[in-house]
Amino acid sequence: MKLTADDAFDLSKQFRDAAVSLGNYRFDNWDDLTNAQRQDLEDDEWSLLNASSDMITKAVGLALDESELSLSELQASTTKAKKAIKTLKTVGQVIGVATALVGLAAAIISKDPKAVANNAKLVYAASKA
Numbered sequence: 001m002k003l004t005a006d007d008a009f010d011l012s013k014q015f016r017d018a019a020v021s022l023g024n025y026r027f028d029n030w031d032d033l034t035n036a037q038r039q040d041l042e043d044d045e046w047s048l049l050n051a052s053s054d055m056i057t058k059a060v061g062l063a064l065d066e067s068e069l070s071l072s073e074l075q076a077s078t079t080k081a082k083k084a085i086k087t088l089k090t091v092g093q094v095i096g097v098a099t100a101l102v103g104l105a106a107a108i109i110s111k112d113p114k115a116v117a118n119n120a121k122l123v124y125a126a127s128k129a
Helices: 005-028 035-066 071-087 091-110 113-128
Strands: none
Touching: 005 035, 071 091, 071 113, 091 113
16 A cells, blocks of 8 residues: 555544544543543553654655655755845846745645645746746
8 A cells, every 4th residue: 555645644634633532532531530541541642643743744755755856856946046046137036936935944844745845846946937
């Protein structure tokens, strides 16, 4: 079975939802649980939240793989963008490159795999202008 970026993102949401359900169960049944049971449930809740976060990271990596963009290609695009800022003739072109770079940074920070791939392409295109 091959996991796609969309699959990993969906799994991330499912792990997060399961963690929330587990936390709700723990609080809804607080008085019926022993301290050890509460701690076990809390530990499992955090493990699921961490798994959700890991899946988002995996989704970004898969999106880059699916879009045939590698880290080195992303780095090459940003390097090209930095050079373009120094050589472009109009302020509009420089703003276009800067806007594309800001979009890429925001996509990476938000861990949105589709946005990372799309914004990486925009950086490259703006740098060629």
